[in-house]
Amino acid sequence: xxxxxxxxxxxxxxxxxxGAALSLAAGAGVAGADTxxxxxxxxxxxxxxxxxxDLLxxxxxxxxGGSSSGSSETVQQxxxxxxxxxxxxxNTTHQLGKTGPTSFVLTxxxxxxxxxxxxxxxxxxxxxxxYVGDNTNQGTGSRVVSLPAGSSTTxxxxxxxxxxxxxxxxxxxxx
Numbered sequence: 001x002x003x004x005x006x007x008x009x010x011x012x013x014x015x016x017x018x019g020a021a022l023s024l025a026a027g028a029g030v031a032g033a034d035t036x037x038x039x040x041x042x043x044x045x046x047x048x049x050x051x052x053x054d055l056l057x058x059x060x061x062x063x064x065g066g067s068s069s070g071s072s073e074t075v076q077q078x079x080x081x082x083x084x085x086x087x088x089x090x091n092t093t094h095q096l097g098k099t100g101p102t103s104f105v106l107t108x109x110x111x112x113x114x115x116x117x118x119x120x121x122x123x124x125x126x127x128x129x130x131y132v133g134d135n136t137n138q139g140t141g142s143r144v145v146s147l148p149a150g151s152s153t154t155x156x157x158x159x160x161x162x163x164x165x166x167x168x169x170x171x172x173x174x175x
Contacts, residue, residue, distance in 0.1 A: 075154070078104065078173035087163045093156050094171040100147035106157075108132075108169035110139025115161035117169060122150045139167070 075093045076082065082092050096104060100121060108117055110133030119127040126145055133139025147155070159167060 078171050081168055081170050082157070083168045084161070084166045085159065087161055087165055090159045090161075091156060093154050096153050096155060096171070096174055098174045099153055100150035102174040103144055103146045104155075104174045105142055105172040106145050106169060107142040107172065108139065108167065110161075110165075110167045112138055113162060113165045115139065115159055115165055115167045117167075118158045118160075119145050120156040120158070121147045122152050124148075126155075133167070 074091075075095060077095050078097065082090075084090075096102070106117070106119065106127065108129070110117075112133060112135045114131035114133040116131045117127070117129040118125055126147060127143060129141070129143065132141060145155070155171065157169065157171060159169070161167060
């Protein structure tokens, strides 16, 4: 039987915890954002879907520092469109490249089925569109999102939508 180092045991525990969280999330109807990134895998963990790789291999060096395979990712750069993750709740973290205070423009299209878009910075909500989208304006809009002083260079966007929803949005890079 092989001995597992203390640091590798920690990684294995993280894999088990993330696997359990993914199972719970799948059962709760949580969907991933389809970014169409086409990124290649790091080869460290090949789950086929890229979801586990996204959660563990975010460039931090924990499991090789490469990008993940698949079309879903938990962190993406600003100025990239995020497309519908389907019914339920979709959470995506966006790298802005700047800390607060700063601002950026969020553009969105929720089409004719209302969806709710929330933006969070350092755990606090900085924007809530409420449910937007109908047959009249198709949910087309944009908002300037102002971030308070802080040390994080990322924001989290949560989109909540019902069955048959389609939406897309872009977190534009701060100018």
